[in-house]
Amino acid sequence: MERIYLDHNATTPVRQEVRDKMLPFYGELFGNPSSAHSFGQEVKVPLEEARQRIAGQLGASTAQIVFTSGGTESDNYAIKGVAFAAEKGHIITALTEHPAVLQTVSWLAKKGFDATYLEVDSKGLVDPDDLRKALRPDTILVSIMHVNNEVGTIQPIEELGAITREAGVYFHTDAVQSFGKLPTNVDELNVDLLSVAAHKIYGPKGVGALYIRKGTRIDPLIIGGAQEKRRRSGTENIAGIVGFGEAIVLAEAEREEVYERLTLLRQKLVQGIGERIPEVVINGDPERNFPSTVSASVSHVEGESLLLSLDMEGIAVSTGSACSSGSLEPSHVLVAMGIDTVLAQGTLRFSMGRGTTQAEIGYLLDVFPPIVERLRKMSPLSASKAC
Amino acid sequence: MSSMYSEKVMDHFRNPRNVGEIEDADGVGEVGNASCGDIMKIYLKVKDNVIEDVKFQTFGCGSAIATSSMVTEMVMGKTLEEAEAVTNKAVAEALDGLPPTKMHCSNLAADALHDAIKNYREKHGK
Numbered sequence: 001m002e003r004i005y006l007d008h009n010a011t012t013p014v015r016q017e018v019r020d021k022m023l024p025f026y027g028e029l030f031g032n033p034s035s036a037h038s039f040g041q042e043v044k045v046p047l048e049e050a051r052q053r054i055a056g057q058l059g060a061s062t063a064q065i066v067f068t069s070g071g072t073e074s075d076n077y078a079i080k081g082v083a084f085a086a087e088k089g090h091i092i093t094a095l096t097e098h099p100a101v102l103q104t105v106s107w108l109a110k111k112g113f114d115a116t117y118l119e120v121d122s123k124g125l126v127d128p129d130d131l132r133k134a135l136r137p138d139t140i141l142v143s144i145m146h147v148n149n150e151v152g153t154i155q156p157i158e159e160l161g162a163i164t165r166e167a168g169v170y171f172h173t174d175a176v177q178s179f180g181k182l183p184t185n186v187d188e189l190n191v192d193l194l195s196v197a198a199h200k201i202y203g204p205k206g207v208g209a210l211y212i213r214k215g216t217r218i219d220p221l222i223i224g225g226a227q228e229k230r231r232r233s234g235t236e237n238i239a240g241i242v243g244f245g246e247a248i249v250l251a252e253a254e255r256e257e258v259y260e261r262l263t264l265l266r267q268k269l270v271q272g273i274g275e276r277i278p279e280v281v282i283n284g285d286p287e288r289n290f291p292s293t294v295s296a297s298v299s300h301v302e303g304e305s306l307l308l309s310l311d312m313e314g315i316a317v318s319t320g321s322a323c324s325s326g327s328l329e330p331s332h333v334l335v336a337m338g339i340d341t342v343l344a345q346g347t348l349r350f351s352m353g354r355g356t357t358q359a360e361i362g363y364l365l366d367v368f369p370p371i372v373e374r375l376r377k378m379s380p381l382s383a384s385k386a387c
Numbered sequence: 388m389s390s391m392y393s394e395k396v397m398d399h400f401r402n403p404r405n406v407g408e409i410e411d412a413d414g415v416g417e418v419g420n421a422s423c424g425d426i427m428k429i430y431l432k433v434k435d436n437v438i439e440d441v442k443f444q445t446f447g448c449g450s451a452i453a454t455s456s457m458v459t460e461m462v463m464g465k466t467l468e469e470a471e472a473v474t475n476k477a478v479a480e481a482l483d484g485l486p487p488t489k490m491h492c493s494n495l496a497a498d499a500l501h502d503a504i505k506n507y508r509e510k511h512g513k
Contacts, residue, residue, distance in 0.1 A: 167390040302424055304448035308400060311390075330422065341422035378406050378452065380444035381421060 003314045004360045008353035009149050009177060009202075010318055014243070015202040022204065022245040025104060025239035032235055034227060038366050044240050050245025051369060054209050057248050058194065059185035063214070067241050068233045070208040071176035073221070074195030075100040075143075077210050078172040079234070080195070080216035082141045084109050089140035090114040094126050095336035096153075098174055100281035101143050103333070114138070123285035124153035124337050131160055131170055135167045142169055144186070147177040150333040150349055151284040152293030159191025168218060176208075180251030181259070181290065198240065201356070203247030207240030226382070258354050262291035265352050265361055269294050272365035277372050281343065292353065297339060298346040302374040306348050309371040315364055320347045342381070392449055393483035399453035404460045407442045414507025418499045425451045425492060427499040429459070433507055438462050438470055443499070450489040452498035454478050465505055473497050 005013075013064045025046075029186075031039030033047050048062065057060045068074045079101065083091065093105045095117045102117075109115040116134045118126050126144055135142075142164045147154050157173050164171040172193035173186050181195040186194055193216065197208035212218060212231070224233030273280050273296055283295040298306060303319035310317055319331075330344035339347075350364070390397055409430035419426040425447035432440035441463055443455040458478050462470040475497045479485045485494055507513070 050397075147488040159486065300446065302447050302451070305452055306398070308390075308392075308397075308449045312401065330424070345424045378403065378444060380417070380426055381446045 001314045003316065004348045004363065005219060005316050006352060006356065006360075007316050007318050008356075009349065009351035011199045011205065012202045012353055014199075014204055015247065015250060018203055018243045018246045020241045022243040025242055029238070033238065034225065034235070036125070045243075046242050047236060047238055050241045051285055053245040053248055054196070055211075057180065058211050059187055061214075062209050064212055066212060066228045067236060067244075068212045068232055069197050069237070070199070071098075071174065071197035072100040074176075074197070074208045074210040074257065075172075075174055076104050076159050077221040078195060078212075078218070079104045079141065079143055080191040082170055082172070082216070083113055084138040084219040085217040087112065087230055088139045089213045090116065090136050092116045092118060092131065092134050092139060092142045094118040094120060094144050094155075096120050096124055096148055096150075097143065097145055098149055098335045101115060101145065101174055105143070113257065114152065116260045117381070120153075120336050122338050123288070124151050124283075124333065125280065125285060125288065128156065128163055133165055135164070135169060138368055139169045141201045143172040143174070144176075145174040146189075147175075147182065147290045147293075147368070148284075148333060149177050150293075150331055151295040151337070152177075152290040152351075154178070154288045154290055155368055156288075157191065165190050166221055172371070178291065180248050181255065181292070184329050185209055186213065189300070192217075197343050198244035198247055199214075201251045202239045202246045207237050207244050209244070254354065259291065261354075262352055262356070265356055265358065266291040266294060268358065269350060269352075269365070273368070276365060276369045282292075283337065283338070284340060292351050294350040294352075295334075296348050296350070297334070297343045298348070298372055299343055300379045301346045303345060303347050306346070306371060309375065310348075310364075310368065311356055313371070315367070315369045319347060326378060349367045392453070393485075395457075395482045396450060396453040396485065399456040400449045401442065403443075403452055403456040405442045405456065405463070406444070408444060409442050410426060411442060412503075414503040414505075414510065416502030416504070416506055418495045418502060419447070421446060424448065425495065427451060427455050427496055429455070429496075429499040429503040429508045430505055431503045433511075436464055436466050436468075436513075438442040438467065441500075443496075444459055446459060448489070448493050450482075450485050451484065451495075453482055453498075454485075454494050455499070457481050458496040458500050462500060467507070471504055473500065 033044040084135040170192040180201040192213040194211040199205040279299040281297045412430040414431040445455040
């Protein structure tokens with residue numbers, strides 16, 4: 001059976017071109033870039049080329065890019081790093097953030113920092129006025145994500161960043177879902193810190209980066225051998241970093257074309273679900289939604305049973321986010337958006353990618369309605385309804 | 388296909404046994420909470436202390452549906468006392484186990500069955 005992958009917000013396959021660039025670094029180019037001899041020096045050039053590529057995509061300079069092990073480390077580094085350098089103070093984030101941000105902030109709150117969690121509206125958007133009101137003289141950091149991983153809502157980062165800058169506070173954004181997919185120029189976004197990861201853009205897992213604006217007071221998270229100009233110790237993941245550099249160039253080259261294609265696919269999927277399945281709510285903001293993502297809440301059924309049924313038809317999707325599968329709590333993102341908790345249990349996330357086709361979405365729209373009907377027939381919640 | 392569940396769980400999920408409602412049930416039991424993601428409802432038909440028919444309706448994940456289906460299969464034709472001796476653990480074992488995260492919340496089918504038997508005994512004074 002030909003399988004269909006609709007979980008690109010969880011991860012993406014490594015592109016052949018990326019793999020080809022990486023392989024020599026698992027072969028003859030094995031040197032440590034900190035070594036003074038030729039084995040070390042010959043891998044330093046590709047390392048710095050990759051850094052140039054990431055910096056270029058962000059409109060930043062190479063000195064402002066620190067490679068990490070991925071999005072989660074970048075988020076931890078940005079938030080803990082600023083907190084440790086400030087030693088005390090107040091941090092603002094939003095209820096719909098990725099756990100890598102939320103858990104880091106709540107961990108710091110247990111250690112004596114103050115935290116404010118901004119609410120969002122039913123579309124998942126933070127109100128800039130709420131941010132204005134939450135800022136305090138002792139606020140040290142605001143962290144709001146660019147594109148939400150579960151529903152695809154795009155936050156008004158430029159505006160939130162401008163407000164934060166006016167207050168003289170650092171602004172961090174988790175751009176893991178938007179890097180290489182939307183413009184992410186750090187000056188246009190008004191951000192001081194920005195987290196990215198390679199594996200969401202057809203690069204390898206285990207590599208990411210943090211952009212740090214010049215002059216930002218931030219302590220390192222990982223200390224030791226003084227790599228990355230003392231900001232992130234540990235021998236660099238050269239193969240991963242080179243793959244990341246290749247992936248971002250390839251992503252940027254087709255960014256606008258992919259965006260257009262995803263927009264059409266999203267229209268087809270949303271419209272098809274609406275026409276073929278009664279009582280489904282599409283979550284997010286129709287005006288400000290990244291087009292790869294469709295979050296659909298199906299009444300009277302539970303998400304994992306929908307996921308398993310689609311998997312049996314060869315279609316891979318997610319309930320909410322991959323990290324929380326196995327958890328029985330409804331998604332914190334949907335709860336924050338005010339979705340009914342029972343309806344939230346019946347939520348699926350379809351996340352499309354550069355290779356997703358009209359035919360795949362057509363097949364999904366053929367097999368999905370009978371799955372919903374079968375599970376609704378089994379459900380005591382819809383027993384009174386003829387479905 | 389690789390799955391987080393055993394083959395038996397997937398079999399019961401794919402082809403659940405005894406799905407539905409018994410209109411004139413002698414006993415009905417229900418456990419769970421929709422906002423936690425699982426509700427299981429069991430319907431019983433009892434004759435001469437023997438479970439003559441049993442059906443279920445479940446809102447929940449794969450293991451919730453599979454355990455509901457399995458428990459109906461385990462107690463069909465059994466006496467009420469035999470059915471009362473069936474535990475959640477026995478249901479999970481009959482399915483060749485469940486993932487650890489599912490052992491507590493989505494493994495309540497025997498509780499729903501016991502609730503249905505209790506309901507039957509209350510209604511019929513037995």
